[in-house]
Amino acid sequence: MRKMNRKLHLAAMAGLSFYIIIGAAAPAQAMHIMEGFLPLPWAVFWWVLALPFFAIGLRSLTQITREHPELKLLIALAGAFSFVLSALKIPSVTGSCSHPTGTGLGTVLFGPWVMTVLGSLVLLFQAVLLAHGGLTTLGANAFSMAVVGPWVAFAIYGLSLKFGRQKLGIFSAATLGSLATYLVTSVQLAIAFPAASGGILASFLKFAGIFALTQLPLSVSEGLLTVLVWNWLQSYATEELQTLKLLNVNN
Structure with a gap:
């Protein structure tokens, strides 16, 4: 009975989180990097970089669910958590916005490979169901939020565990993983749209500076x-x- 109650709690939390977002969807305001915003060569470039991580992550996820089916609800919860948080948008840079990522939890639980798959699926669902982000820019958004963010979180969490500071590690992993996502997004926008004066570096500093105003408090809140x-x-x-x-x- 107790085991059944735990499963019901997990299922309810995952299902309710997904329902809240779908049932209360608001008009999109350029979630992530929006559809068609990146030049085609750069959109293809980020797709090529992101796909190998997704393929390896899919193999890892398949192995876990096959060998430990009891973890499926927890995987669903991690995906729903990321879906909910990353859909809370605050318009920031033209063509994008600031939002939590929610990838820290799944990374701490299952590692960066599985979170790459969950994060990519979250972005796909948001692009198709909520018109947040886009399909052409899915590779760029997935690389920043579902690849770099989880790997940074994984490294921070692993380092914290060596010092026996698990809770601090979870907070730091979620916070810094979220910030890393926006540093990469700033790089993606900067190399696609270098400044007329100062080039890519000047463009990066501008994008990162604008993102920082909203992303710093969001990332700390996400960590907590x-x-x-x-x-x-x-x-x-x-x-x-x-x-x-x-x-x-x-x-």
Whole structure:
């Protein structure tokens, strides 16, 4: 009965999070890098960079779900968490906006490879269902939010664990992973649209400076929320977390 209650809590949280976003969708305001904003050669370039990470992540995700089907609800929760947070948009740079990413939680739980798949699917659903972002720019958005962000979060979390600071590691991973996403987005916009005076560097400083105004407080808030969700999981998903701990040891 207790195990069933934990599964019901996980399913309810994942389902409710998804419903809130779908049922209360607002008009899009250039979520991520919007459709058609990047020149075609750069859009293709970022697709080519992102696809290998997605392919490897898909293999890792398939292996986990096949060997540990009891983790499927937790995977769904991580995806829903990222979907909800990354849909909370604040218009920022022309052609893009600031928002939390929600990738830190999934990275801490399952690692960066799985989060690449979840983050890419989140971006795909938002582009198709909510008109946030776009299909041509999906490669660029996935590389920044679903590849670089999770890998930065993974490195920060791993370093924190070596010093025995798990909660601080979770906060730092979610916060810095979110910030890293926007540094990469700034680079993507800068190399596609270099400034007439100062070139790519001047353009990057402009984009990153504008993003920082909204992204810094958003990233800190995301870090705090991720820690709260982790605390909730420790109460209601103890068996799943134990399975993940053993899985990580075996890997």
